[in-house]
Amino acid sequence: xxxxxxxPKYLVTQMGNDKSIKCEQNLGHDTMYWYKxxxxxxxxxxxxxxxxxxxxxxxxxxxxxxxxxxKAHLNLHINSLELGDSAVYFCASSQEAQGFYEQYFxxxxxxxxx
Amino acid sequence: xxxxxxxxxxxxxxxxxxLTINCTYTATGYPxxxxxxxxxxxxxQLLLKATKADDKGSNKGFEATYRKETTSFHLEKGSVQVSDSAVYFCALRSGGYxxxxxxxxxxxxxxx
Numbered sequence: 375x376x377x378x379x380x381x382p383k384y385l386v387t388q389m390g391n392d393k394s395i396k397c398e399q400n401l402g403h404d405t406m407y408w409y410k411x412x413x414x415x416x417x418x419x420x421x422x423x424x425x426x427x428x429x430x431x432x433x434x435x436x437x438x439x440x441x442x443x444x445k446a447h448l449n450l451h452i453n454s455l456e457l458g459d460s461a462v463y464f465c466a467s468s469q470e471a472q473g474f475y476e477q478y479f480x481x482x483x484x485x486x487x488x
Numbered sequence: 489x490x491x492x493x494x495x496x497x498x499x500x501x502x503x504x505x506x507l508t509i510n511c512t513y514t515a516t517g518y519p520x521x522x523x524x525x526x527x528x529x530x531x532x533q534l535l536l537k538a539t540k541a542d543d544k545g546s547n548k549g550f551e552a553t554y555r556k557e558t559t560s561f562h563l564e565k566g567s568v569q570v571s572d573s574a575v576y577f578c579a580l581r582s583g584g585y586x587x588x589x590x591x592x593x594x595x596x597x598x599x600x
Binding site for chain 1: 520529530532533534537539575577588590592593595
């Protein structure tokens with residue numbers, strides 16, 4: 375059983391398109407995250423949700439919109455894709471939002487914008 | 489603001505060599521410190537952690553000691569294996585929410 379899963383694994387699309395990435399966790403965790411890893415492997419948090427409530431919202435273009443239909447799912451929708459959005463996007467989850475709880479990462483979605 | 493600085497890679501070693509990957513941090517308060525590992529094609533996995541000064545985190549032969557006086561958390565392993573080839577990330581957590589600040593990552597390549 376995969377703890378944190380993401381779909382799709384690879385996504386190739388053209389500039390200007392709108393796309394979504396889905397994330398699901400079966401760990402019973404309350405908190406989920408989206409990270410972006412650029413071509414130089416630099417990893418930066420984008421968003422975090424706790425019990426479907428947005429708690430971390432970093433400086434991210436408003437073309438990116440996370441949605442959490444329930445505690446087990448956190449999706450990322452990107453409008454009007456740009457070349458600079460090409461990256462690997464990782465979803466993660468942790469038991470709770472406050473204090474240290476290990477974050478479990480998904481396998482990543484490699485987005486290529488042409 | 490909070491930040492993490494790691495030595496640039498790639499680090500290339502022969503099997504059974506000694507490994508050190510340097511990590512220093514800047515943070516307000518008393519952060520918790522972590523090392524994550526990313527194997528090729530996979531997500532990140534927690535390798536070890538330390539939550540207060542002088543704590544030593546250890547796992548799978550890797551160790552790191554939280555040094556408040558030098559604001560460092562260097563990763564070490566006495567004898568690396570080919571299977572240790574991966575990207576290693578130093579990270580800190582400071583503040584209420586479980587928000588991690590990562591370093592840029594250091595790629596390790598171990599050759600037989």
